Amino acid sequence: MESRKLYIKSMEKKFKEKPDDRKTQFYNYGTWTQSKRKTAYVEASKKMEAKRGIPGYNPDVGLAQGQRLLMPYQLNHTDYIVDMDDLHFMNNAAMQQIWDDIRRTVIVGMDMAHNILEKRLGKEVTPETINHYLELINHTMPGGAVIQEHMCEVNPELAEDCYVKFFTGDDELADQIDKRFLIDINKQFPEDQAEKIKNAIGKSSYQVVRAPTLVGRVCDGGTISRWSGMQIGMTMMGAYNMAAGEAATADFSYAAKHASVIGMASMMPARRARGANEPGGMPFGVLADCVQSNRLYPEDAGRHTLEVIAAGAVVYDQIYLGSYMSGGVGFTQYASATYTDNILEDFVYYGIDYIKDKYGDFCTVEPTVENIQKISTDIGVYCLETYENYPTVMESHFGGSQRAACISAASGCTTAMATGSATSGINAWYQSQLLHKEEMGRLGFYGYDLQDQCGSSNSFSFRSDEGLPFEMRGPNYPNYAMNVGHMSAYSGIATAPHAARGDAWTLSPLIKVAFADDSLVFDFGHVTDCYGKGCMREFVPAGERDAIIP
Amino acid sequence: MAYKAQFAPGSTIISKNRRKYMDPDYQLKKLRSLSDEDIVLVLGHRAPGEDFKSVHPPLEEMGEPDCIVRELVEPTEGAKAGDRIRYVQFTDSVYSAPITPYQRAWAYCHRYRGIDTGTLSGRQIVEARERDVEKIAKELIETEVFDPARTGIRGRTVHGHAVRLDENGLMFDAMRRYIFDEASGEVKYVKNMVGEPIDRPVSVGKPMADAELEKMTTMFRGDGVSIHEDQEVIDVVNAVHWGRTFGGFKSVNRDGE
Amino acid sequence: MRVKPELQIFPLRLLSEKTAKPMIDEIENLDFVSKVGTRGFSSRDGVDYKVGWIWIEMDSDSDDNNESIEKICQNYIKFGYEIQRGRFTKYRVTTSDYLKGLVKEE
Numbered sequence: 001m002e003s004r005k006l007y008i009k010s011m012e013k014k015f016k017e018k019p020d021d022r023k024t025q026f027y028n029y030g031t032w033t034q035s036k037r038k039t040a041y042v043e044a045s046k047k048m049e050a051k052r053g054i055p056g057y058n059p060d061v062g063l064a065q066g067q068r069l070l071m072p073y074q075l076n077h078t079d080y081i082v083d084m085d086d087l088h089f090m091n092n093a094a095m096q097q098i099w100d101d102i103r104r105t106v107i108v109g110m111d112m113a114h115n116i117l118e119k120r121l122g123k124e125v126t127p128e129t130i131n132h133y134l135e136l137i138n139h140t141m142p143g144g145a146v147i148q149e150h151m152c153e154v155n156p157e158l159a160e161d162c163y164v165k166f167f168t169g170d171d172e173l174a175d176q177i178d179k180r181f182l183i184d185i186n187k188q189f190p191e192d193q194a195e196k197i198k199n200a201i202g203k204s205s206y207q208v209v210r211a212p213t214l215v216g217r218v219c220d221g222g223t224i225s226r227w228s229g230m231q232i233g234m235t236m237m238g239a240y241n242m243a244a245g246e247a248a249t250a251d252f253s254y255a256a257k258h259a260s261v262i263g264m265a266s267m268m269p270a271r272r273a274r275g276a277n278e279p280g281g282m283p284f285g286v287l288a289d290c291v292q293s294n295r296l297y298p299e300d301a302g303r304h305t306l307e308v309i310a311a312g313a314v315v316y317d318q319i320y321l322g323s324y325m326s327g328g329v330g331f332t333q334y335a336s337a338t339y340t341d342n343i344l345e346d347f348v349y350y351g352i353d354y355i356k357d358k359y360g361d362f363c364t365v366e367p368t369v370e371n372i373q374k375i376s377t378d379i380g381v382y383c384l385e386t387y388e389n390y391p392t393v394m395e396s397h398f399g400g401s402q403r404a405a406c407i408s409a410a411s412g413c414t415t416a417m418a419t420g421s422a423t424s425g426i427n428a429w430y431q432s433q434l435l436h437k438e439e440m441g442r443l444g445f446y447g448y449d450l451q452d453q454c455g456s457s458n459s460f461s462f463r464s465d466e467g468l469p470f471e472m473r474g475p476n477y478p479n480y481a482m483n484v485g486h487m488s489a490y491s492g493i494a495t496a497p498h499a500a501r502g503d504a505w506t507l508s509p510l511i512k513v514a515f516a517d518d519s520l521v522f523d524f525g526h527v528t529d530c531y532g533k534g535c536m537r538e539f540v541p542a543g544e545r546d547a548i549i550p
Numbered sequence: 551m552a553y554k555a556q557f558a559p560g561s562t563i564i565s566k567n568r569r570k571y572m573d574p575d576y577q578l579k580k581l582r583s584l585s586d587e588d589i590v591l592v593l594g595h596r597a598p599g600e601d602f603k604s605v606h607p608p609l610e611e612m613g614e615p616d617c618i619v620r621e622l623v624e625p626t627e628g629a630k631a632g633d634r635i636r637y638v639q640f641t642d643s644v645y646s647a648p649i650t651p652y653q654r655a656w657a658y659c660h661r662y663r664g665i666d667t668g669t670l671s672g673r674q675i676v677e678a679r680e681r682d683v684e685k686i687a688k689e690l691i692e693t694e695v696f697d698p699a700r701t702g703i704r705g706r707t708v709h710g711h712a713v714r715l716d717e718n719g720l721m722f723d724a725m726r727r728y729i730f731d732e733a734s735g736e737v738k739y740v741k742n743m744v745g746e747p748i749d750r751p752v753s754v755g756k757p758m759a760d761a762e763l764e765k766m767t768t769m770f771r772g773d774g775v776s777i778h779e780d781q782e783v784i785d786v787v788n789a790v791h792w793g794r795t796f797g798g799f800k801s802v803n804r805d806g807e
Numbered sequence: 808m809r810v811k812p813e814l815q816i817f818p819l820r821l822l823s824e825k826t827a828k829p830m831i832d833e834i835e836n837l838d839f840v841s842k843v844g845t846r847g848f849s850s851r852d853g854v855d856y857k858v859g860w861i862w863i864e865m866d867s868d869s870d871d872n873n874e875s876i877e878k879i880c881q882n883y884i885k886f887g888y889e890i891q892r893g894r895f896t897k898y899r900v901t902t903s904d905y906l907k908g909l910v911k912e913e
Binding site for chain 3: 071072074079081082083085086091092093391392395534535536537
Binding site for chain 2: 369373377381384385386387388389391394395397398399400401403427430431434435437438439440441442443444445446456457458459460461
């Protein structure tokens with residue numbers, strides 16, 4: 001079967017002529033060494049020491065001209081070509097914002113509160129009262145006062161990114177909600193997906209709270225639901241003319257802070273030394289539902305899978321394992337291997353073509369051990385031999401861990417798409433790792449495959465302390481917490497079967513809808529593209545403090 | 551013992567080589583000679599002629615406690631003497647080096663006592679008492695598991711296993727521990743394992759021709775022997791995978807259904 | 808902003824300085840070539856470097872231009888190479904250029 005060879009990229013596009021507004025700027029492109037039109041910056045200092053001492057990896061210089069040269073990276077399915085340094089999350093405002101936007105989101109159901117109002121307090125809840133509530137909560141959530149006099153309020157400029165929106169599965173109710181606050185399921189999703197979502201949600205209604213990015217920065221993830229709960233409580237009292245502190249207030253507090261709350265990430269055990277609502281507690285399926293390409297490109301299962309992988313690479317590998325749990329600069333290239341240079345791209349689309357070619361369609365293959373092993377082997381060997389037949393690809397992924405992640409990601413995602421089962425997919429990932437080790441006689445870093453040697457055993461095992469359907473697993477799943485270079489692909493494997501089947505969501509329709517919101521700062525519908533904007537210094541993040549600094 | 555060790559599955563030359571290197575009854579073929587001093591220079595743990603440093607007195611002098619395990623296990627020479635633990639580390643190019651990281655680990659565990667080995671993709675290390683590790687290193691460098699061009703003796707800055715070869719067919723080394731002597735066609739180490747210059751070059755001989763390496767290597771390659779040609783290897787991988795999968799799922803049901 | 812096409816020359820062996828320098832000089836002298844960039848691997852002590860990638864930015868991607876480059880490759884590289892067409896190097900400023908103080912705005 002012919003491979004698309006997406007890594008041998010020919011971008012034979014014509015670029016549109018634009019007015020040259022960079023005439024007066026000149027600078028040195030990191031990767032260019034000899035230029036016919038030398039500029040003042042191109043000095044002749046031939047050899048430069050590599051500054052960054054990542055053991056075993058050598059950021060290299062060629063015929064240097066006073067410039068540290070970096071390998072250019074192309075971001076998967078974009079035209080952005082960037083330096084490695086642009087991909088460190090510290091240098092990239094978009095990468096910072098993807099995590100900010102996820103962490104500062106909290107979904108709070110409204111049914112419980114409405115029930116309290118109607119049954120305990122005899123007040124009427126109508127679309128009009130809901131609209132009034134929504135207007136009020138959008139005042140209080142960024143830090144406006146509503147009940148008491150003489151309160152300190154937050155400068156709105158610091159909370160421009162803060163708002164509260166609303167969604168429901170009830171079309172009749174949705175029609176009457178103020179459009180400024182509504183996440184309109186019918187408008188945001190293709191028809192078939194919208195139907196599935198509305199059926200799943202039913203007549204319930206939810207508010208989606210985005211706390212200010214700045215709150216998460218000064219405080220932590222655990223603060224978000226408190227900030228939200230506080231303001232929701234106050235607003236309920238304001239909107240429905242309640243006493244500020246009657247017995248029923250406790251019901252609202254409880255609902256707004258706990259019972260009706262859906263956070264993005266759960267708490268973790270004490271040994272992780274981390275609070276709640278941080279990346280370690282976020283299941284793969286949740287991340288998958290934050291990413292929106294399946295509703296924007298419903299025909300392209302590969303794209304959605306790859307976009308989720310790109311999101312997972314930054315959130316789980318770079319930010320969580322690479323910073324929360326270890327810090328420093330070592331992890332960027334483990335993550336970037338999965339979303340640059342169109343290598344994993346090629347592998348995944350090969351897998352898709354393979355399924356169509358051999359089986360006709362997605363989700364038609366029975367998840368027997370024979371089928372899982374056959375698909376995983378065929379895809380795994382294709383990827384291995386691509387590295388071996390094309391030195392360009394082998395050298396781009398110079399580390400065994402990078403190759404291991406991409407090869408097994410392809411095996412896992414393909415098997416998941418073929419069988420319609422993420423559990424089969426992750427089982428295939430592990431088979432692929434074992435095969436890789438046998439084929440090459442090497443695998444990853446020292447300890448890379450700790451989880452891969454146990455993984456076959458825990459794929460289909462759902463025990464009380466160690467086992468879950470794969471979409472519900474997350475970084476804190478016992479063995480995943482250890483090693484980088486896995487969880488980006490795990491996110492992809494969780495979502496691949498759903499993308500293939502055309503499902504409207506991976507784990508939760510509520511999270512899917514909550515992130516189908518054009519007002520978000522990060523573009524969850526175009527993940528690598530948004531990273532690219534961050535690399536180009538074109539991305540405007542939230543949480544800037546210009547209003548309060550000299 | 552009723553069980554005869556099989557070492558590794560497969561029928562291709564790759565698998566045959568793997569079995570050879572793992573089987574302690576197979577004597578690794580000597581391809582070159584290095585003097586003991588050569589080895590000492592390249593390893594860089596001590597100066598030639600220098601005594602081994604000790605971390606404890608000889609075991610005989612120490613008077614060990616009564617312990618059945620100590621009685622059963624014969625200490626290595628290095629342990630008896632009280633040597634430090636030192637190491638030798640190799641990098642194997644993906645371009646058909648004779649042996650690969652995991653093969654090393656498995657071969658070492660079958661052939662050598664008193665070792666601790668660690669495996670990565672870009673390097674593979676074995677640690678042992680200093681005089682023991684010198685013996686091990688000598689065998690590993692003198693025999694067929696070492697190719698002057700495709701195997702590197704590297705303690706650090708190991709980058710190069712996945713990088714293209716240079717014009718002479720040598721694996722890239724950022725620390726330039728070895729040079730290619732055009733006149734004699736030999737590869738010579740001019741620095742020790744951690745990149746410190748040594749007093750005199752140590753020759754490790756001429757690189758083997760590609761045709762030779764293809765017959766000696768233990769790695770499957772898309773442009774060499776594909777793993778698809780060796781079904782038994784795939785079958786064993788799948789048997790391990792299935793055994794583990796099923797064992798985790800419903801190990802009480804032995805029928806495997 | 809018009810982005811010029813590039814060729815990437817990927818030799819199947821790393822080129823020594825002795826081989827690469829005259830080759831790159833020759834490429835640079837072609838009139839349709841606007842920029843040549845290289846990347847490779849250098850030794851820590853700075854004595855030795857090997858060229859792994861050569862990126863040639865051209866005014867246009869014509870068959871004649873490509874052929875001229877091919878001829879030069881065939882002349883200098885005896886152990887095989889790959890040539891790819893497209894865009895391989897940065898053509899815009901990125902964040903890290905700003906961070907390194909490389910962007911001069913007038």
